[in-house]
Amino acid sequence: MATTSTQPVFIALQANNDTLPIIEAIRQDNPQAVVHDYPAMVKIDCPGRLVIRRETVEEHLGRAFDLREIQVNMISIAGNVDESEDEFTLEWKSA
Amino acid sequence: MAAEGNAKPAKKLSLKENYALLTRGLGWEPSYEKKEDIFRYIHFEGVKIHDWDKWEDPFRLTMDAYWKYQGEKERKLYAIVDAFQQHNGQFNVTDARYVQALKVFINGITELEYDSHRGFNILAREFPGVGPRIAAQMQSLDELRHATTQIHTISQYAKYFTGMNEFPYQFDRVWYLSIPKSFFEDAVTSGPFEFIVAISFAFEYVLTNLAFMPWMSGAAFNGDMATVSFGFSAQSDEARHMTLGIEVIKFLLEQDPGNVPLVQKWIDKWFWRGYRLLSLLATMMDYMLPKRVMAWNEAWEIYYEQNGGALFADLARYGIKPPKRAPETIAEKGHVAHQMWSVFYANRDAVGFQMWLPSDEEMAWMSEKYPDTFDQYYRPRYEYWKAQEAAGTPFRNTTLPQLCQVCQWPCLFTESGDPTTLSLRESEYRGQTFHMCSDGCKDIFDDTPEKYVHAWLPVHQIYQGNCFLPGVDPTAPDFNPMVEALRYMGIKPGVDGGDFKGSADATNWEKWTSRPANIHEGAYTDAVRDTASPADVGARKAG
């Protein structure tokens, strides 16, 4: 893994039917992720790094998924962003 | 076409290649104008940029994808707002006190979206790099969308409640609305690099989460599905803007070591400016949400101390330190909401939203959330004011407060670590004395006094006689400066603001919904139906 940081990154998503499979994919690919439920909002914290993998989202969603679709339901993020076709990553570099 | 029938289809471009072609690939080198004549302001601040192509936009969002996803956001949002309007959603919120927070929103925050649209238009014009120009152009469109969706959503409330129908007029005239107005005008009259550090980094990346995540979640919790929808729809753009903020900082710091002290100075300044502005949300969260999700001090811990801590740990490798005045914000977190509410209450005859003293239930919540401050400093004050209301001699200020030359808040804050002493600072400039609310604001004034001496401070202007409508005669025997200043501001005394109990909003709410206007105080009027069963009512009458 690219980082040794344990500083929390987060992503917050609207709590709706579109984001359920994304949240499930995040849980599956990030065992250290902690999911907080708030009214209308889900905030997911993770130490150092959080990754959303297209393939995992597609497994849960049952159709092809463009990671840029996340933009529609994303409320906020913390961490440096890197995005490719296959992965959307949030990461802190320093401890 | 036949001639090309055997050609293989072109290889699908990767996201990164596609992004490069649709951003950098759209730029060109000027041939008949000099670059410095086209990009006029980028040397003004002393920032050094050696290679604009080093700019990385991590979202790799191209214009075609931008329109597609923004269109989808708009369709979702307007469907919800339509449903809300058709179903009289304005009557499904917790109570009519909640609506007062929307007055603050439309009058004080929506115009900032529009100002932000203007600011990013300037950046989209002035930055020589194609990547940041396109990012600024998208953000400019986003901000216009935020303004229009907010106006459209809140217009439904404006049909039924007071104080929301004059927002562009009031933004330029109401004394406390100069706080947000001066904030953004300070930013937009800076150079392009200071503006983007101020708004994209210090305000959007470091601070807006703390306002919009818990507050909008609170709007949902109070049944306002229209506001939470525009709020989170705007935040979905905000996540992209925040990324622009952190990229800008990294880009500036990596381009030249000489940029580090400039960036640090702007972070220190705009963190403080942004914090002072957003403290308004502290009162909106703690006092104006009848059902609460989180207290201001908890939000500050999560979104500044924890997440800001992670951010500044990450930036330490560039030599960037956390904002200079961050310790003061932590020291104030148990006080700021209570101090602001007190000042608004005392000046309620001159504000455009209605005020009330916190109920017993709310004070119990505050004691629990603020164990180190509420019972000691603020509960006694509210209990005293409640007793005065009960005695028929309610406390009210009949003069306007001293404003800070920089943030334009009334000088209402106390010394860090001494909540019984008001914090007042002053500086001399060209033989005149200027007043500030804090060390953070004094730092800013002292760095650029020649800018802040021009501040249009509404209270000063009112007392100098510059805030009356045409034809008003200050020498007339029945001239009342306060009444005339309120007319100039577009505030209808006793209608838009004043006491919540007995207001048009409270009375109409009970008439239209048959529910109490304040869920903690029971019915103000007979319009509230007794919802107990007939047997209970009969038993009560008999008893």
Ligand SMILES: [Fe+2]
């Ligand atoms: Fe915005």
Ligand SMILES: [Fe+2]
């Ligand atoms: Fe100030």
